[in-house]
Amino acid sequence: MIDNRSIPTATVIPVLVYPDVRAAVGWLSEAFGFLERVRIGDDHRAQMRVGDDGGVIVADTHGEQQPPEAGCVTHLLKVRVADVDAAFERARAHGARVIQEPTEYEYGERECTLEDLAGHRWQLTQTMRDVAPEEWGGVTVEP
Template sequence: MIDNRSMPASAVIPVLSYPDVEKASRWLCEAFGFEARLMIGTHRAQLGFGDGAVVVTELKGGERIEARTAKPFAVMVRVEDVDAHHRRAARHGAAILGPPTSYPYGERQYSCRDLGGHDWTFSQSIVDVAPEDWGGIAIGN
């Protein structure tokens, strides 16, 4: 798997939504010992804990800003080949919420919903990109 400074190295990454990303991130760091890794505006943060990570995203009016994921909790999983994974998930009946798309932060991702209604984003690092190159702010490590 390609390393990408704009993405946590963890293979499985919980995505939690809160009304105030900065407040929630600060609280998670203070209360649980997470360390801020990356801030993306005021709507997203990456926090690290040992070799694990969590992404904090913004809830707005009870709904997540990103239409592709309407739940306050989702899971992100890093994979070697997101296009092959997308085909496999679709073949097995996953509800595809967004097709594989390449993003300026060096990831190719797609989102889907499983048979229990849980939202998932699968992500493949396609290039190593410094967070500052696309508007992120690296904080730790």
């Protein structure tokens, strides 16, 4: 693949729609520690850097692009973090709505779920230990 400085380097790049792009960029920066990398227009779009190799695009509402509706969950974004408890407290301090407190699971992850200012759901996850999928009922599928 050719590198392009005009797009995040991640393989999968979610595009999330917000009613106010600048407010979303500010909130995601403060609550989750994301960094803005490219601004497109005053309030049209922004590209955010997430960790070392992740990216998300924040887009404005227009046409069919609408932010989430209350009571209707259509997606959840999972973000790996070094310390899920600290990330949870930071997001909660910035007004994230708590859906699920940090919980450790048999598959080796400690996770929490939060909702941002526009209703997007974020699951923060921290790897606690390496666990084979077969240990908790999963199946490893070889390519």
